[in-house]
Amino acid sequence: MPAVELLNISKSYGTTPAVRDISLAVEAGELFGLIGPDGAGKTTLFRILTTLLLADAGTATVAGHDVVRDFRAIRNVVGYMPGKFSLYPDLTVQENLEFFAAVFRTTVAENYELVKDIYEQLAPFKNRRSGALSGGMKQKLALCCALIHKPQVLLLDEPTTGVDAVSRQEFWHMLGTLKARGITIVVSTPYMDEAALCERVALLQEGQVLRIDTPAALRAAYPWPLYAVRAARMHPLLQDLRAYPAAHSCYAFGEAAHLSLRQPAPDAAARLTAYLTGHGHTGVVVEPVEATIEDTFMDLLAQRQPSPNSAHDQPAQ
C-alpha cells in the first residue's frame, strides 16, 4: 500500500486551476520531492493531503486513510510543516514544542528520542520567543513541532525557502536521518539542486505533472547534446547562441549559458567557438556537460509549450 496516493486530483480556486488531474503514489519510507516553481500547485496538494482543503475531483489517501472520509485519522498520522512560518511567535521554543505535543495528546518527553538530534541544536535558545529566531532555527523548530507526535508521513512545504545555504544542507541531512527511521517524507522545493537529494521526484508546472522518476533517470533521459558556454558578455552571448543554426535551446544557467544542439557532432565545440569568436565574443569557453534535473525540467517545459526564451521557435540562419 502506498503511503501517499493521489488519483486524478483536481482543484481550482474560482476560475484559477491550481492542480489538474494529478495522480501519483509515494511508497512507505520514501523521500519524495514535489519540484516546481511558484504557482505549480505544491501547496494546494499539501493542503488536500492534510485535509485542510477539499479537492474538486479525484481521491487521495495518506497511510491508507481517505482524506475526506478519514480526515481525523489522517491528522494523527501526518506531520505537516507549512510553507509559511506556522508557529506561535510569542511562545518560546520550548512552549511551542510543548503546545504541539499537547494538541496531539502526547508529551515532549514521550517522543523526545525522535526530535532529540534536532532539538539539541535549539536547546541554547529554548527560552527565546520563536519569532526572534533566525530563519534556520525557525525551520528546525517547525520540523520538531511537526514530528513531536511521531507521524508516519511527514509533509514539508518548501522547508528551505529563504534559508541560508548551510542550514539548507543541514536540513537535508536531517531528512536523511528521519528517512532512515522509516518515516515517509514528501517535500516540496523550487530548488532544482534539492531535487537531486530525493529518491524520486514529480516535476510540476502549472498544476500538472510533467514527469515522475528518480533524479538519475530524469537526467539520463535528457535527449540533446548539451554544452556550457561562457564568454565575457552574457547578454549578447545568449542572443547569439539562440541564433546559432544548430541550436535546439539556450538559457542562462548560473554563470554560463546552457546550449543544447539538435544533433551531436564530433567538432561541435570547435565550430561553436569559431562562430562566437566570429561574432566578436572574447573569453569563449565551450564545454560539453551532463544534463542536470533543471535542464530536464527546462526541456520538458519547452516540449509542453515553446517558450519565447528557448531557441525552438527561432528561425535557423
Ligand SMILES: Nc1ncnc2c1ncn2[C@@H]1O[C@H](COP(=O)(O)OP(=O)(O)OP(=O)(O)O)[C@@H](O)[C@H]1O
Ligand atoms: N487561495 C487562493 N485563491 C486563488 N488562487 C489561489 C489560491 N491559492 C493558490 N492559488 C493559485 O493556485 C495556483 C497554485 O498555487 P499553489 O500555492 O498551490 O502553488 P505552489 O506551487 O505552492 O506555489 P507557491 O510557492 O507560490 O505557493 C497558483 O496559480 C496560485 O496563484
